[in-house]
Amino acid sequence: MPTTHATAHAKAGMIARLNSPDYDRWAGQIRATGGCRQPIHLRGKIDHYDRATGRLLHRYTTKHEPDGVLRIPCKTRRASRCPTCAETYRADTYHLIRAGLVGGKGVPETVATHPTLFITLTAPSFGAVHTHHERNGKPQPCHPRRNARTCPHGMVMSCTARHSKNDPRLGEPLCPDCYDYTGTVLFNALAPLLWKRFADSARRHLAKQGGLPLKDLRHHLTLSFAKVAEYQRRGVVHFHAVIRLDGPGGPTAPPPPWATQEALTEAINHAAKAVTAKVPAYADHPERTLRWGDQLDIRPITMNGDLTDQTVAGYIAKYATKAAECVGTLDHRINPLDNLEAYNLRAHARRLITTCLQLSKEPALADLRLADWAHMLGFRGHFSTRSRHYSTTLGDIRADREHHARTEDITTGRLPLFDDDTVLVIAEWHYAGKGHPPGDQLLAAALTGTRLGGAHDL
Ligand SMILES: [Zn+2]
Ligand SMILES: [Zn+2]
Ligand SMILES: [Zn+2]
Incomplete structure (x- = not known):
């Protein structure tokens, strides 16, 4: 898609989102994901039953959420993805x-x-590769060899360059065919x-x-x-x-x-x-x-x-x-x-x-x-x-944090708090997609103050 077309498409999506009646709830979901770049979309419900009587006490369903889905963070550990x-x-x-x-x-x-x-x-x-070493904060010659041998591929096995820390040659072999x-x-x-x-x-x-x-x-x-x-x-x-x-x-x-x-x-x-x-x-x-x-x-x-x-x-x-x-x-x-x-x-x-x-x-x-x-x-x-x-464990640390998040949700009236001994909770979730369309991506970044772009975006 040509860039101008893509930008127009993103703009249209953004305006549609801003004008949608459930914009506030959408923005709430986005804030709750903390600005995840590729949130998982879930469709489903959580039912709370009284264990003694079997009566349905409360039902949360994503039916009433924007686009009928709940967006949750992707939880990747890879900075290149999110x-x-x-x-x-x-x-x-x-x-x-x-x-x-x-x-x-x-x-x-x-x-x-x-x-x-x-x-x-x-x-x-x-095999020898280009390297960066420092002495007293100054880059040193990479691979200096007096009377260096020439490899069978005609490369001299010496490099006197003082490579900077972000020289793209770092880690590259002196001779790829010998490496x-x-x-x-x-x-x-x-x-x-x-x-x-x-x-x-x-x-x-x-x-x-x-x-x-x-x-x-x-x-x-x-x-x-x-x-x-x-x-x-x-x-x-x-x-x-x-x-x-x-x-x-x-x-x-x-x-x-x-x-x-x-x-x-x-x-x-x-x-x-x-x-x-x-x-x-x-x-x-x-x-x-x-x-x-x-x-x-x-x-x-x-x-x-x-x-x-x-x-x-x-x-x-x-x-x-x-x-x-x-x-x-x-x-x-x-x-x-x-x-x-x-x-x-x-x-x-x-x-x-x-x-x-x-x-x-x-x-x-x-x-x-x-x-x-x-x-x-x-x-x-x-x-x-x-x-x-x-x-x-990471699981325990996460559970700790999510417990906080849930308590907040409860205090804002999203989900009632029940005692686990008397209440049976049955949750049913389905995967319903991932990520944001371009317009939402722009809005989400603006809302959460996160940066856009990256090597493997969209
Ligand atoms: Zn994420
Ligand atoms: Zn070198
Ligand atoms: Zn060679």
Whole structure:
């Protein structure tokens, strides 16, 4: 649609909405979504019955709502899809991570005395890429090599440029034809398994230090963690994690005296070096073993140093709302039959995606489901995960917030408040669509003070 036509269409929609008799109620719904860019539309009803008599006490139905639907926030964690909901997710994650460091939200404050470390597990090198490093705030030469060799493709393996922080070349290989794209996507695909093996190995090492058989460890000690995946510019994931030692059952009990910060450091060091994941042989490629890169960062979290509980919680929460699109790929699944040329992709990202699609055809690699996860460059794990006892859950934090929202709804007379013991609530909802037509989108942004636009709008 030509832009002028589209604008006229949006304007007409906006005027129609403003003039509709239920405009106020529509605006109320929009405010309640907090400015969600792509709200879910629900059709349905909630009935409240008296448990004793079966009498219908109250019925709420979306029939009387604007367009016959209730709009609720999409609750995505991806800032590229909906900045408002991603911000809510970020804030919730922040509180959850912080509660695991200093207590709160049902976690005792004594948790702050448990040995806790912030670690970064990286991927190995898959070839030289353009990088940004700073010394005293000044960018340093990228990859300077005197007498640098020339690769078989005629590229000199040296780069003396001082790349700025947002140089689009960052993360791009010095020679794309030498770069190990296969290794990169296979590492992404196996990173969740490597993490699992890492945590298991750390537990085994701790059991050994405590002189315990592994199966008895949980009666003495819990290894609790919260982790987040971050894509490096070269398109490979690495993990940041808070790792904490608790007593049996989680943060309410202290760990045994032998389970010190030093013991935890040793277990992490050991586990990061020890674990591997195997890629089976396929076509004419032999079996391949992948492991973590040499760069392992282990740092204590202190109340008043470089790395405080707030810094760590902020860091993890920030990465929890980012995904692979930060490295220039797509934030939706790719149909293997799609023409990748039609997407606006960085050459490096396109090559990683193409590699996923090619490898997905190898029967030996079928379990990695590389076609389904090509848009994530092979990584199919969750972005942000926590062990069971880390702290409270996102669900609890959400329920807390939504309870507030509901109480407000009730006080404005939308829904009567009933005692759950005497009232039976039966809800029936159907999905009825998503998002806003262009006119509504403009109005919604104006109403809630959110910004319009974005890479993957409408
Ligand atoms: Zn949303
Ligand atoms: Zn460079
Ligand atoms: Zn080359």
